[in-house]
Amino acid sequence: MLLSKLTAEKKIPIYAFFELTRNCNLSCIHCYAAKERRKELSTQEIKEVIGQLKKENSLILNFSGGEAFVREDFFRILWYAKKSNFAIKIFSNGTLIGQKEANELAKIKPLRIEITIFSTHPEIHDCITGVNGSLGKSLRALKLLKDKNIPLRIKCPLLKSNASGYADIIGLAKSLEAKYQFDPKIIPKINGEKSPLQFQAGRKALFQILNDPKILENEEAVSGHITCSAGYNTCAISAYGDVFPCIILPIKLGNLKENKFYDIWHNSVRLKQLRSVKPQDLAKCHKCRILSFCNRCPGSVYLEKGNLLGYSKSACVLAKAKAESKYHLYS
Amino acid sequence: MMEMFVRQNQELAFRIIEDEAIILTPQDGMLHNLNPVATRIFELANGRRRIKDIVTSIVEEFAVKDDIARRDAIRFIEDLAHKKLLVLSSNPAS
Numbered sequence: 001m002l003l004s005k006l007t008a009e010k011k012i013p014i015y016a017f018f019e020l021t022r023n024c025n026l027s028c029i030h031c032y033a034a035k036e037r038r039k040e041l042s043t044q045e046i047k048e049v050i051g052q053l054k055k056e057n058s059l060i061l062n063f064s065g066g067e068a069f070v071r072e073d074f075f076r077i078l079w080y081a082k083k084s085n086f087a088i089k090i091f092s093n094g095t096l097i098g099q100k101e102a103n104e105l106a107k108i109k110p111l112r113i114e115i116t117i118f119s120t121h122p123e124i125h126d127c128i129t130g131v132n133g134s135l136g137k138s139l140r141a142l143k144l145l146k147d148k149n150i151p152l153r154i155k156c157p158l159l160k161s162n163a164s165g166y167a168d169i170i171g172l173a174k175s176l177e178a179k180y181q182f183d184p185k186i187i188p189k190i191n192g193e194k195s196p197l198q199f200q201a202g203r204k205a206l207f208q209i210l211n212d213p214k215i216l217e218n219e220e221a222v223s224g225h226i227t228c229s230a231g232y233n234t235c236a237i238s239a240y241g242d243v244f245p246c247i248i249l250p251i252k253l254g255n256l257k258e259n260k261f262y263d264i265w266h267n268s269v270r271l272k273q274l275r276s277v278k279p280q281d282l283a284k285c286h287k288c289r290i291l292s293f294c295n296r297c298p299g300s301v302y303l304e305k306g307n308l309l310g311y312s313k314s315a316c317v318l319a320k321a322k323a324e325s326k327y328h329l330y331s
Numbered sequence: 332m333m334e335m336f337v338r339q340n341q342e343l344a345f346r347i348i349e350d351e352a353i354i355l356t357p358q359d360g361m362l363h364n365l366n367p368v369a370t371r372i373f374e375l376a377n378g379r380r381r382i383k384d385i386v387t388s389i390v391e392e393f394a395v396k397d398d399i400a401r402r403d404a405i406r407f408i409e410d411l412a413h414k415k416l417l418v419l420s421s422n423p424a425s
Contacts, residue, residue, distance in 0.1 A: 003353060003362055003364075006348075007348075010348070012348065014346075054346075057346040057348050058346075059344055059345070059346050059353065059355060060344070060355070085343065085345055085346075086344055087355045087357060088344075109342055109357045109358065110357065111344075111357050111360060112360075151360065
């Protein structure tokens with residue numbers, strides 16, 4: 001049986017997404033994160049949470065932010081996770097990774113580091129991040145990490161301002177022997193504020209990308225899921241200790257400063273409600289004729305509509321573009 | 332070979348779920364799923380036990396004939412070492 005199916009059936013949180021901080025040294029125009037006044041988890045609290053996740057048989061620990069490297073204790077956390085026999089993934093903008101950090105990461109041997117690059121042109125990339133010189137630093141990180149043979153993926157959210165440069169991103173990934181991933185899904189901020197949606201690439205731009213033979217080279221089976229693994233074998237923990245089914249599905253299940261992960265994961269009423277949702281409950285999506293092209297994200301729906309059962313406008317845009325092109329976007 | 336010490340590769344990410352080990356090797360991203368006997372061998376491989384000690388434990392715990400257990404255990408250990416899940420050494424782990 002596939003690991004994902006086995007763990008989803010047994011409700012084992014095999015994939016844990018751990019947001020270590022909301023602080024970031026960049027100011028991306030479309031970012032979904034929203035800072036709060038609460039105190040973030042301490043090093044010791046994070047270690048305790050990692051221990052609790054291990055007890056629940058969590059295996060793949062995905063660290064992110066904000067920007068995780070702004071935490072001065074990040075490497076202590078990474079080593080603790082490593083010694084707890086986790087497979088480690090890191091989402092980063094890469095700008096704080098120099099030679100010293102690359103050397104240390106090579107010892108830790110993460111499963112993969114994913115670095116966001118919006119464009120190979122600094123005037124576009126730096127305009128999106130809001131920080132001059134950020135592209136150069138991110139590219140330097142990619143080079144240093146490649147030299148250490150660390151598996152890499154370049155991630156590129158598709159916005160109006162960068163979508164036309166997708167071929168350059170593919171070229172960059174190939175030159176680094178890295179995987180790449182284009183993400184057309186731009187979501188509202190997790191506090192519900194919808195301003196990021198204005199930056200999402202339109203259907204016309206997506207259609208052009210999906211029809212490019214370069215995308216076809218990396219074609220995978222088209223996903224037909226309209227529910228997802230969030231809350232089944234995937235969990236997320238915020239920088240404040242809140243537990244969510246997914247970092248972009250802000251249904252708070254509990255807080256780790258008040259309760260143990262076990263109690264939240266097994267006893268949350270909200271989580272039981274989420275797990276009870278069946279495909280046929282999604283009336284509009286269930287009967288959609290282009291369902292097989294849809295990657296409907298419950299988090300996007302929740303943030304766009306305020307409920308779990310509706311349709312996602314952004315997913316519809318992408319599904320229509322996919323249906324027209326029959327290609328999709330992941331390597 | 333029976334005198335060699337055997338330990339888990341320290342680079343592995345793994346969990347044991349219902350008597351079966353799920354092991355992820357970071358260098359290639361491969362997932363390995365061990366059956367209960369191989370999982371027990373993996374658990375016993377603490378770097379201070381020799382292969383012969385592990386075979387003795389498997390014979391006792393799984394109530395199998397000594398010669399069958401010996402052959403299977405050695406085959407498992409060789410296979411796990413080949414996949415870099417176990418490391419063999421002539422010295423015990425410190």
